[in-house]
Amino acid sequence: MDMSLDKLKEEIVQRWPDLPAAHLCVLILDKLETLETSQLSFVTFTTFANMADRKQIDIDVLHAVNILTNTRFSLFDSHAMFIDEANSEHEIPVSDLNKAKATGVFIHPETGEEVPDFEKHVFPFFSASPRLEAEMRKQ
DSSP, X not given: XXXXXXXXXXXHHHHSTTOHHHHHHHHHHXXXXXXXXXXXXXXXXXXXXXXXXXXXXXXXXXXXXXXXXXXXXXXXXXXXEEEOTTOOEEEEOHHHHHHHHHHSOOBOTTTOOBOTTGGGGEEEEEEEOHHHHHHHHHO
């Protein structure tokens, strides 16, 4: 499916014309046009909120991120970062995080020990998907 960022913006707004999040997607995609794909390897919810000109992460920003990650557009890939007590960062597969959420048990990737209150130490982030990188190269 070849389409430029402009076509993606049009299609998102056409698909969800009354959803404020669709218009935030357009703002986010507008900002992407000024960036290099290398700047999109670690994007947070706060980054998305800033690109959408929002002062905080609100429900519309969350919906926009959902559109950009979980729909057929798939412009961003989801990841998770575990930061342990020593402030060491460990990227963890989303599948491991989903398993931990389902079972309530998260095992430290290095020590092998169970991490109590792991949710307080796991942070989602996003990166440009191969599709988004290809679209940005066309610009």
